[in-house]
Amino acid sequence: xxxxxxxxxxxxxxxxxxxxxxxxxxxxxxxxxxxxxxxxxxxxxxxxxxxxxxxxxxxxxxxxxxxxxxxxxxxxxxxxxxxxxxxxxxxxxxxxxxxxxxxxxxxxxxxxxxxxxxxxxxxxxxxxxxxxx
Amino acid sequence: xxxxxxxxxxxxxxxxxxxxxxxxxxxxxxxxxxxxxxxxxxxxxxxxxxxxxxxxxxxxxxxxxxxxxxxxxxxxxxxxxxxxxxxxxxxxxxxxxxxxxxxxxxxxxxxxxxxxxxxxxxxxxxxxxxxxxxxxxxxxxxxxxxxxxxxxxxxxxxxxxxxxxxxxxxxxxxxxxxxxxxxxxxxxxxxxxxxxxxxxxxxxxx
Numbered sequence: 001x002x003x004x005x006x007x008x009x010x011x012x013x014x015x016x017x018x019x020x021x022x023x024x025x026x027x028x029x030x031x032x033x034x035x036x037x038x039x040x041x042x043x044x045x046x047x048x049x050x051x052x053x054x055x056x057x058x059x060x061x062x063x064x065x066x067x068x069x070x071x072x073x074x075x076x077x078x079x080x081x082x083x084x085x086x087x088x089x090x091x092x093x094x095x096x097x098x099x100x101x102x103x104x105x106x107x108x109x110x111x112x113x114x115x116x117x118x119x120x121x122x123x124x125x126x127x128x129x130x131x132x133x
Numbered sequence: 134x135x136x137x138x139x140x141x142x143x144x145x146x147x148x149x150x151x152x153x154x155x156x157x158x159x160x161x162x163x164x165x166x167x168x169x170x171x172x173x174x175x176x177x178x179x180x181x182x183x184x185x186x187x188x189x190x191x192x193x194x195x196x197x198x199x200x201x202x203x204x205x206x207x208x209x210x211x212x213x214x215x216x217x218x219x220x221x222x223x224x225x226x227x228x229x230x231x232x233x234x235x236x237x238x239x240x241x242x243x244x245x246x247x248x249x250x251x252x253x254x255x256x257x258x259x260x261x262x263x264x265x266x267x268x269x270x271x272x273x274x275x276x277x278x279x280x281x282x283x284x285x286x287x288x289x290x291x292x293x294x295x296x297x298x299x300x301x302x303x304x305x306x307x308x309x310x311x312x313x314x315x316x317x318x319x320x321x322x323x324x325x326x327x328x329x330x331x332x333x334x335x336x337x338x339x
Contacts, residue, residue, distance in 0.1 A: 021218040028210055035338045045339055052334035056327050063217050063323040076171055084178030091186035
């Protein structure tokens with residue numbers, strides 16, 4: 001019974017969806033501004049990741065109603081993040097050992113496979129100034 | 134109140150709490166969808182983590198802007214955000230017994246998904262036939278096609294899922310009691326939106 005009451009209360013408790021939509025749109029606009037600005041790389045990447053995570057959390061909390069669910073569900077939802085962090089940290093040492101740098105592999109352009117079909121090092125396209133838009 | 138009555142109430146409450154202690158909502162379908170989404174998130178997460186680790190070590194990684202159209206994908210992002218709004222409006226419609234509103238917004242959500250897929254098809258067409266980029270060309274292209282392709286498959290699945298729900302709403306009269314069906318479908322659709330938000334940043338902007 002309490003469960004039903006709780007489930008029924010979602011509708012009354014729900015966030016202002018239009019406001020969330022506006023926040024998401026504004027954050028996307030800020031992302032594009034940050035992208036266009038010439039910040040130092042670390043700052044730029046940090047800002048873009050923070051903005052993306054903020055948007056993702058807003059979608060999960062308000063559109064997916066995670067904010068209104070029991071905290072137990074939060075644990076379930078957090079599991080993938082822990083595993084992703086673990087996966088990334090496990091991969092890093094291996095890739096560091098390979099040291100894919102231009103210093104060690106000057107011939108290697110963005111990881112082109114040797115002998116791959118049509119594998120001339122893909123320089124930026126001739127019409128790079130006109131990507132699909 | 135007698136002690137016996139108090140004990141009974143206390144006991145009943147304890148039983149109810151114990152019953153409800155499980156992780157979430159008193160709706161097995163919703164819990165099932167969450168568990169599915171968590172599994173799906175692990176797949177996407179592994180892909181994004183591998184992409185991040187590969188890219189971090191590779192100083193020759195190209196600037197995505199040289200290959201990818203940021204303006205087009207910004208529009209795609211906006212389309213998905215709009216479709217998330219229409220999805221919650223569809224749920225709001227059925228929660229209030231307004232089936233016409235639910236159908237209208239569900240239809241708009243499906244339309245948003247199709248529009249997104251059309252944009253992605255255009256982008257892939259440009260990259261494959263215009264720039265001669267393939268999954269075998271480089272790590273950059275391989276990770277790009279795998280991540281965006283896997284996400285595109287999810288959007289396709291979502292369009293079919295929501296489209297089926299919309300068609301069924303015409304075949305039999307939906308009532309407010311069917312709101313859970315729409316809510317569960319909405320969870321899937323918002324997850325697709327959430328993943329795109331991350332892909333847009335990690336693959337296109339950074």
